[in-house]
Amino acid sequence: MPRDRPSPGLGAHHRAAVRERRARQDTLRDNRPRPSRLDPYKPYLQRRFAAGSTSVTLLHSELLAESAPVTYQMFRAYIAALRAAPPQAPPPPPTVRQVTGWLTRHPTALGEEERAALKDVLARCPELDTAAQQNRDFGEILTNRLGPTLPT
Structure with missing residues (x-):
């Protein structure tokens, strides 16, 4: 019985295995947040943001006064993420x-x-x-x- 296409050789199986391994590595890599120079200052920024201080310029100048090694763009992106996060729901009333x-x-x-x-x-x-x-x-x-x- 004639075949329309040739059977895949070992190369095709090897390429599929490599693709699968890379896909697994990508998902593992995506799950871990990358460290940032802003990480040590994030709890402070979250407290200030929750207290109502949402000015990017003001908060950035506060960090610069502390000699924080952060750029304005990095800082602005983090504050934008805080603004985009949904507000925390109040705790449910007691039963x-x-x-x-x-x-x-x-x-x-x-x-x-x-x-x-x-x-x-x-x-x-x-x-x-x-x-x-x-x-x-x-x-x-x-x-x-x-x-x-x-x-x-």
Whole structure:
């Protein structure tokens, strides 16, 4: 049976293997960010940018005052990337179960983050703040066995 095209020789298989190896190397190479002279200053720039200082000229002059070895173009590109990044979403509000747990536990059993979150919730809802105070008072009555001192 005649063939329309010649069978591929070893050279074709070798070329395909080389292409595949190069493709794998390219994907590995693309996943690693290249180091930049701006890297040591990025946390500072992110804090300043989040604080509202978005002027490229002002921030660049601040880095030059620190003797940072960065060019204006490199700096401008980084600030443009910060501007293009979507703003971080605020943290989700606490669930009813979380708030109930914070209210019913002894205040010393709460962690620092939980205390801060509870304080924020109580500041937003005065009725819940009143209920929390009554809950604490009732817990103190039960804990210290102050039932006989209650008025009839």
